[in-house]
Amino acid sequence: MTALTLSTQEISAMSAEEVANLAQRLEVDDYNNPFEALQDWHLLRAIAFQRQELAEPYLYLLDIEAYDEA
Numbered sequence: 194m195t196a197l198t199l200s201t202q203e204i205s206a207m208s209a210e211e212v213a214n215l216a217q218r219l220e221v222d223d224y225n226n227p228f229e230a231l232q233d234w235h236l237l238r239a240i241a242f243q244r245q246e247l248a249e250p251y252l253y254l255l256d257i258e259a260y261d262e263a
Contacts, residue, residue: 204236204243212240216251 215237224230238255241248248255 201239201243204240207240207244207247209247212237212244212247212251215240216254219251219254 215233218224219230219233219237222230224233234255237248237251241252241255
């Protein structure tokens, strides 16, 4: 399985279906090497920052925890 690398403009033009496909790849976790998985993970993270509404159903894949820095 190959990972995607996209620019900021390409991320802003992504559809919900494309994000779902990305999340599916991360779910299946059938990559040729761990770096491809990491690229997809970073891509989903970038989508979560730029297009939160698209990534919201898949935030569990990012395993982001809130930290109390107080």
